[in-house]
Amino acid sequence: MERPELPLPQLHAFVVLAEELHFGRAAARLGIAQPPLSQQIRRLEDKVGHALFTREPGRVALTPVGHELLPVARRALSDLADGLAAARAVGSGRTGRLRIGFAASLALTVLPGLLRDFRQRFPEVRLEIREMTTAPQLTALRERTVDIGLLREPEEADRELDFRTVLTEPFVAVLSHGHPLAAGRTVRLADLAEAPFVLLPREAGPGLYDRILALCAGAGFVPDVVQDAVEWQTVCALVETGLGVSLAPASIRRIRLKGVAFRAIEPGAERTRVAVAWRKSDRNPLVAHLLATVSPQSQATR
Amino acid sequence: MERPELPLPQLHAFVVLAEELHFGRAAARLGIAQPPLSQQIRRLEDKVGHALFTREPGRVALTPVGHELLPVARRALSDLADGLAAARAVGSGRTGRLRIGFAASLALTVLPGLLRDFRQRFPEVRLEIREMTTAPQLTALRERTVDIGLLREPEEADRELDFRTVLTEPFVAVLSHGHPLAAGRTVRLADLAEAPFVLLPREAGPGLYDRILALCAGAGFVPDVVQDAVEWQTVCALVETGLGVSLAPASIRRIRLKGVAFRAIEPGAERTRVAVAWRKSDRNPLVAHLLATVSPQSQATR
DNA sequence: CGAGCCGATATCTCCGTGCGTATGGAGACA
DNA sequence: TGTCTCCATACGCACGGAGATATCGGCTCG
Incomplete structure (x- = not known):
């Protein structure tokens, strides 16, 4: 040149x-x-x-x-x-490109509304969304291959990344229809002590996995995880077959499967957090716009 | 902007x-x-x-x-x-575009060699050639729709345009094969006094037309023009049919038509000039290049 | 022949820019 | 903690470019 x-x-x-x-x-x-x-x-x-x-x-x-x-x-x-x-x-920030990583479980809950709102306010922005579990999202954020992460139970303190809670939701027990506990309206955690568990693998999202194990520990038992699956959809399908039970964020109620029942946990004080994550140093105005779009609504999903 | x-x-x-x-x-x-x-x-x-x-x-x-x-x-x-x-x-002047107007009669003589030489020296120059009679060429030069003119018998003095003689050539009589005068090797002008004439229209090139009429006047007669045609090719074809005779620059001998004979004029001192014309004010180096290509070769065509 | 149009030239001012050297400050690394 | 790397900042200088006004010269036209 x-x-x-x-x-x-x-x-x-x-x-x-x-x-x-x-x-x-x-x-x-x-x-x-x-x-x-x-x-x-x-x-x-x-x-x-x-x-x-x-x-x-x-x-x-x-x-x-x-x-x-x-x-x-x-x-x-x-x-x-x-x-x-x-x-x-x-x-x-009127136009450009925004790369968003999101946990698969959010595809049915926060993500659609978020995309709709954002597209309405910034129709010229190209949104690239890619499904990734929590840990890869954090890596992708650091490597700058995504600009926004939507994930569960992030580590709190991070040198590079910032988080904001988008919503909190209680846990629900996932049971097959034929399961005895499905008869009641609620389930006490301790009742699940002896049941085999189906969960997401820890690598997919250590935060959520550890939260669930801590919940069980609080109820006095260590769950017997007999199977894992990388999608909540699959977890529910496995529960339906009677392979075991599961504990999951309430938003998976959206997955409507005939043979699966969701029951609120008693007493239900424990909630899981969904957060949006971004690089502290990111000056891309689209990031700020997206953060503004997800107004910090602490409203829970039952 | x-x-x-x-x-x-x-x-x-x-x-x-x-x-x-x-x-x-x-x-x-x-x-x-x-x-x-x-x-x-x-x-x-x-x-x-x-x-x-x-x-x-x-x-x-x-x-x-x-x-x-x-x-x-x-x-x-x-x-x-x-x-x-x-x-x-x-x-x-290494590249560019040069628009050349030329008289149709030159398409068989000076033009091909000129184009070949110029293209060889300046292969990147785009040559746009367009066939036009003399008068339109002068107009086109003045209106800047062509850059070079190749024409016959231009007016000498011009405020805007310059001329350089490319070649001079004698006149020949154009006769049908069956014409009595075609029997000899040469023809005296006076012999044509009674013959009907076929010529280009005066508007196409007043210079040449007037030269021909002056020639005849010098031989003591006014030609009886019974027909005109805008192309020498056509003139020859009409002569072939026996419609009349013609006087033309020698270079039209290149037009080979079975039934047409060309005979040198006796004594043959009169010659017609072919000139290249350009705008005096033109600073386009391609014009200078072209003028250099047509080195002033006064060599005649018999 | 004078007036008017149009572009070139001369001269001056001013400001932005480009570049230098010297220095500061923040991380990274040993 | 000291050093090194790397970029930012501060300051100064010089040049070119962009603008103005005034004037000249050539051509056209009434």
């Missing part, structure tokens, strides 16, 4: 003069006096090394050289103007 | 920095010290209104705004560089 030789203001003057073919009018359009325009053109011609206009009395016309340069100059100027406008639009 | 906001040198620095992502190395590539580079970028960011790079210790990266602006800046810079090179090529 060479050092630029032609100043843009001179090219601008050149283009205007090529349109007017009259120094006086062109100068007026440029908002300057006529002599400076003559100078501009002269300097430009010196740099190009050839005359760009023929000046015969009463007739200003492009030379072949000028004719060659004109479309180039015109295009460069308008490209730069357009590009600048586009860049500013990105800077203002 | 708006007044340009972004100085090219800053955009250049921006592009280089975006490639290096390192102020020190980018400055070295630009051949300047590091602080000036920081300033350039800062000023550019001020004008854009948004940061173009994130500077975290040990890591320089493009912001979304910078990412948006980069391809635009790159393209504008390279377009301008290319366009400038192209314009200079045109200015040097």
Whole structure:
């Protein structure tokens, strides 16, 4: 890439003069006096090394050289103007691209509303959403391959990342329809002590996994995890077959499966948090816009 | 067209920095010290209104705004560089476009050699040739719709145009094979006094027409023009049918028609001139190149 | 032949920019 | 904690470019 030789203001003057073919009018359009325009053109011609206009009395016309340069100059100027406008639009957060990682369990709850609201407010922004479990989201945020994470039970303190709770929800017991505990309206945790458990693997989201184990520990038992599955959808399907029971965030009630019953936990003080995560250092206005869209509604989902 | 906001040198620095992502190395590539580079970028960011790079210790990266602006800046810079090179090529006469008007009768004689020589010396020049009679050529030259004219018997003095004789050639009598005069090797003009004539219309080329009439007047008669035709080809065809005879520049011998005979004029001192014409004020180097290509060869065509 | 139009030239001012050197400050690393 | 790297900041200088006004010179036209 060479050092630029032609100043843009001179090219601008050149283009205007090529349109007017009259120094006086062109100068007026440029908002300057006529002599400076003559100078501009002269300097430009010196740099190009050839005359760009023929000046015969009463007739200003492009030379072949000028004719060659004109479309180039015109295009460069308008490209730069357009590009600048586009860049500013990105800077203002009116347009651009936002990459969002999200936990699969949120695809049925917070995510649709969030996308809808955001798209409504910023229709020109391209949203790239990719399903990932919690741990990969944190990695992706640090590696800058996503800009926003939607995840459960994040570690609180982080040097690079910030979190904000989007919602908290209680846990529910997931039971097969035929299970004896499905008869009541609620379930005490201790009642699940002897039941085999189906859970998401710890690697997928250590935070949530550890929360669930802590819950059980609080009720005096260590769950017997007989199976894991990477999707809540699959967990429910396994529960339906009678393989075991599960503990899950209440929002998975949205998964409607015939043979599966969800029962609130008694007493139910424990809640799981869904958070939005982003890089503290991120100055992308779209991140701020998205954070503004997920107003910190602590409202619970029963 | 708006007044340009972004100085090219800053955009250049921006592009280089975006490639290096390192102020020190980018400055070295630009051949300047590091602080000036920081300033350039800062000023550019001020004008854009948004940061173009994130500077975290040990890591320089493009912001979304910078990412948006980069391809635009790159393209504008390279377009301008290319366009400038192209314009200079045109200015040097190495490339460009040259519009040539020519009399149809020359399509068989001087034109092919001229085009061949010129194309050989300037292969990158686009030649646009258009067949026109003499008078329209002069008009087209004045209106700048052609740059070069190839014509017969131009007026000598002209305020705007210059001429140079390319070749001179004698006149020949055009006779049908069956014509009594076709029996001899030469023809005296006076022998044609009673014959009906076929000629080009005067409007097509007054110079040549008047020359022919002057020739006849010199031989003591006024030709009886019974028919005109805008192409020599057609004139020959009409002569072949026995409609009449004609007087023409010798080069139309190239038109080989079975039933047509060409006979030299006795004594044959009178010659017709073929000239190249151009605008005196034309500074297009291609015009000079073409004039140099048609070296003033006064050699006659018999 | 004088008036008017149009572009070039001369001269001056001012400001932005580009570049330098010197220095500061924040992380990273040993 | 000291050092090194890397970028930002401060300050100064010089140049070019953009603008203005005044004037000149050529051409056209009434």
